[in-house]
Amino acid sequence: MTIGVLAALVIMFFIFAGLATDYLWYQQLGFTRVIVTQWITGTALFFIGFLGMAVPVYVSIDIAFRFRPVYAKLNSQLDRYQQVIEPLRRTVMLGIPIVLGLFGGIATSSHWSMILQWLNRTPFHKVDPQFHLDIGFYVFSLPFYQGLVGFSSAVVLLSAIAALATSYLYGALRFSGREVRISRVARIQIAVTAAVYIGLQAISLWLDQYATLTDGSNKLLTGATYTDVVAGIPAKQILAYAAAVVAILFIVTAVIGRWRLPIIGTALLIVISLVIGAIYPWIVQRFTVDPSAKSVESSYIEKNIKATRTAxxxxxxxxxxxxxxxxxxxxxxxNDATTTENIRIIDPSLVTDAFAQLQQYRQYYAFPDQLDVDRYKIDGKVQDVVIAVRELNQSGLGSSNNPYNSTFVYTHGYGVVAAYGNQRSADGQPVFLESGIPVKGSLGTSKNFEPRIYFGEQGPQYSIVGGNGLNKVELDYPSGNDDNGNNATTTYSGDGGPKLNNTFKKLIYAIKFQSEQIFLSDAVNSKSQILYDRDPSTRVQKVAPYLTLDSDPYPAVVNGRVVWIVDGYTTTDQYPYSAQRSLSTSIADANKAAPAYATDQINYIRNSVKATVDAYSGKVTLYSWDKTDPILQTWQKVFPSTVKPMADMSGTLLSHVRYPEDLFKMQREILGTYHVTDPGSFYNGDDAWTTPNEPTKTSGDTSLQPPYYLTMKLPDQNAAFQLYSTYIPQQTNESNPRNVLTGYLAANSDAGDTKGSISKNYGKLTLLTLPKTDNVPGPGQVQANFNADSTVANVLNILARGDTQVKRGNLLTLPVGGGLLYVQPVYVQSTSDTSYPILQKILVSFGDRIAFEDTLKEALDDLFGGDSGATTGDAGVGTGTSTGEARAPERAREPERGLEPARAQAQARAPDRERARRPRVLL
Incomplete structure (x- = not known):
């Protein structure tokens, strides 16, 4: 008994330690209301679910036992069962309800989100086209009512099973051949229980008619079809009434004691359900819909198109x-100078190694595999830049990665590295506008810029920082010749984590992270802070659990601070008539694997919240971006004062807000089919589009081409920072695919300027539709043309020999010159371990012509008859050594030396361009 009590106390203390650390984390961030609301709601629902399950089951067992026949004649088998159970009867009578109650409580508490949404529901002020009910009924109320009926049905069914088992065990229910004998009390109990259960099924059937509008099982469309409206919905209504009548018949049986009526009623209910619930809808579908589906389903397709485009x-x-x-x-x-001078020739998915070799400096720093694209105002002019944060990577510490160093010394990354998107140095390196340690450049300096990165995507599990400031043990940045040299140190002065200012806090965090150092180390004092849950997405998800987050948080320098910007979405799968799509599948592409989501199938999405996480302090700020969204309004009632109005955004922050990729990918997925608004054409599927596969991948790789951010001018619009993607026909003949361009989708990503003025054009979607008779090559066909061109292929094959390899950059598509221009940077990299890709050539294509030159300007001029009229940022004249490149190892330039033999061979083999009208190849 003593051991059991002690074990229970230890377990309870561990649970308490986890809850206490969670509370301290939320308290430090100022979001205590979020965790407390979840705890209170979850606890209340647990007890409601526990009592709602346990009490009816216990009452059912107790009634069956209490009113059992005292002198019932039992067979020998039942008598033996009673003898076995009798010593444990009280335990069983209490244990079964308690166990079932625990399951019921856990199941109920897990639905705290649905309950809170129902209690705080907000109308959409839009009605569905079938029942004319507000959309909010389907999003907030219907799931709650269905869940309540489902839980109640489970309770009643388990109670009935418990009553039947108890009645049978104690003789109230006996079987003698074909004869069934039942006591009066058992009859009343079973009949009433059956009536309640059938009544609940009547309610469930009635609710099912509304759920038809969100049913996605039909291959043609989501929502009610002709068959559903004509046969399915009326059938559910009739069955609901019939079930209610059968429930009344069971009540009659409880009073008069005759089972014939409810048995006949139940049999008739089964027959009716088969006839009008299955056979009649089949007849309607087979003989009315199938022969004339296009015309019959036309109005329902129209509803589906309208609802989907809205949702x-x-x-x-x-x-x-x-x-x-x-x-x-x-x-x-x-006339396209703004577009051409901003063409991004630096591929953010290829230059990570270049950033690492030129700007990493130590193995305990790292850059992400995929860099981000943003824009900054440099010398009065907005420039597209490729940007990354130099984060801490403790796995690079090697033998120095011991508990003390990983907890107290190596605690943070340092600085931002940014390169011009449209420039490269003469030797093919990125031209940095922010780089170095200490930081230098146009985005911030050591005097007015906080470069330290304590919160990021690659940080350690936890660090203990701060202290009394007398002994600076945190490595700030390397300033000596080696790791043991005169490195700069610092002491964290922010407010980024709970303070370890007493023994209790040290103890509970030592338990949480299973580290005795937290409790015993003399490096922990009353001013120490523990930083954990440092990933920006994790922090935002915890303070806003109702959001679905964009999979790509990106860094920005805002008012001298590095902040992570995270886009948050409100979603649902209950919007009537809107097509359902898989969120994970829709956003997966060549640069991003499909993430896992708790709710993957959705049919409504809004970018309702923009969140920021300070990279130094970890402060999380939520901004209401779409204040008209009813789902966000509902959650603002649940967690008031946690989301700030958009007007509180600074102008600098607003200038770095961009249209989120994941939302854009969902929309391009939808518009691939739903750009068609004519029901007949939609039904035929003769104009369905799809996103092309990534053209630089191998033929067997079906990953989609990602969208790209570019500053450009669309036809009849002003220049803006855009996110774009292309369309090709949906492939119906895999043996002979058509890779011609059919559409070009762009989203305006300029949210505002540094003065705080909000752009009216932000989020504006533009779809350029190409005539069906045109055969403008798509990305895959253009890439194939590049690869098949004998001159280009010859040179690239030469470059790929020996100790170098060719890497093709992102293939950009730009609507300029009245047509579509394709631009692709070509990188060359040595196979040595310390090499990195060097941008050497530019491939361009317009119509059926190709050019292949050293710089973008030369390539465009060659492509357009010697004078394109274009202004470009790529002249290939930057030094590339003013901001840190000079510190890179000389061996990192091996690719350049390895190209010398290829240069001579390429020049010897280059054909006469004017004679052959082939691209000029100069290495």
Whole structure:
């Protein structure tokens, strides 16, 4: 007994320690209301579910036992059962309800989110086209009512089973051949229980008619079809009434003691359900719908199109016919200077190694595999930049990775590295506008810029920082010749984590992280702070559990601070008539694997919240971005004062807000089919589009081409920072695919300027639709043309020999010159361990022409007859050594030396461009 009590106390203390650390974490961030609300709601629902399950089951068992026949004649088998159970009867009578109650309580408490939404529901002020009920009923109320009926049905069914078992065990229910004998009390109990259960099924059937509008099982559309409206919904209504009548018949049986009526009623209910619930809908579908499906389903397809476009926020997309030219003429790009001078030739998915070799400095720093694209105002002009944070990577410490160093010394990363997106140095390196340790550049300096990165995507599990400041043990940045040299140290002065200012806090955190150092080390004092849950997405998800987060938080320098910007979505799968899509599948592409989501199938999405996480202090700020969203309004009632209005955003922060990728990918997935608004054409599927596969991947790789951020000018619009993607026809013949361009989708990503003015065009979707008679090559076909060109292939094959390899950068598509221009940077990299990709050549294509030159300007001029009229940022003249490149090892430049033999061979084999009209190849 003593050991059991002690074990229980230890377990309870561990549970308490976990709850206490959670509370301290939320308290430090100022979001205590969030965790307390969840705890109170979850606890209340647990007891409601526990009592709602345990009490009816116990009462059912108790009634069956209490009113058992005292002198019932039992067979020998039942008598033996009673003898076995009798010593444990009280335990069983209490134990079964308690165990079932625990399951009921846990199941109920896990639905705290649904309950809170129902209690604080907000109308959409839009009605569905079938029942004319507010959309909020389907999003907030219907799931709650269905869940309540489902839980109640489970309780009643378990109670009935318990009553039947007890009645049978104690003789109230006996079977003698074909005869069934039942006592009066047992009859009443079973009949009433059956009536309640059938009554609940009547309610469930009635609710099912509304659920038809969100049913996605039909291959044609989500929502009620002709068969559902004509046969399915009326059938559910009739069955609901019939079930209610059967429930009344069971009540009659409880009073008069005759089972014939409810048995006949139940049999008739089964027959009716088969006839009008299955056979009649089949007849309607087979003989009315199938022969004339296109016309019969037309109005329902129209409802589906309208609801889907509204739910995914694409109803206002601006569609423009774009008759793309295919002939490259002189001066054709003169009117597209803004676009051409901002063409990004630095591929953020390829230059990570270059950033690492030139700017990592130590193995305990790291950059992400995929860098981010943003824009900054440099010398009065907005520039697209490729940006990354130099984060801490403790796995690179090697033998120095001991508990003390990993907890107290190596605690943070340092600085931001940014390169011009449209420039490269003469030797093919990125041209940095922010780099170095200590930081230098245009985005911030050591005097007015906080470069330390305590919160990021690659940080350690936890660090203990701060202290009394007398003994600076945290490594700030390496300033000596080696790791043991005169490195700069610091003491954290922010407010980023709970303070370890008493023995209790040290103890509970030592338990949480299973580390005795937290409790015993003399490096922990009353001013120490423990930093954990440091990933920006993790922090935002914990303070806003109702959000689905974008999979790509990105860093920005805002008012001298590095902040992570995280986009948050409100989603549901209960929007009537809206098509359901898999969120994880829709956002997966060549640069991003499919993440896992708790709710993956959705049919409504809004970018309702923009969140920021300070990289130094860890402070989380939520901004209401779509204040009209009813789901966000509902959660603001649940967690008041946790989301700030958009007006509180600073102008600098607003200038770095961009249209989120995951939302854009969902919308491009929807518009691939739902750009068609004519029901007949939609049914035929003759104009369905899809996103092309990533053209630089191997033929067997079906990963999609990702969207790209670029500053450009769309036809009849002002220049803006855009997120774009392309479309090709949906492939119905895999043996002969058509890789021609059918559409070009762009989203305006300029939210505002540094003065705080909000752009009215932010989020504006533009869809350029190409004529069906045009055969403008798509990305896959252009890449194939590049690869098949004998001159280009010859040179690339030469470059790929020996100790170098060729890497093709992102293939960009730009609507300029009245047509579509393709631009692809070509990198060369040595196979040595310390090498990195060097940008050497630029491939461009317009119509059926190709050019292949050292710089973008040369390539465009060559492509457009010697004078494109374009202004470009890539002249290949930057030094590339003013901001840290000079510190890179000389062996990192081996790819350049390895190209010397290829240069001579390429020049010897280059054909006469004017004669052959082939691209000029100069290495």
């Amino acid at each position: 995914y926020g694409v109803s206002s997309v601006k569609e423009t016919n774009y008759d793309a030219k295919s002939t490259a003429s002189k001066g054709a790009l003169a």
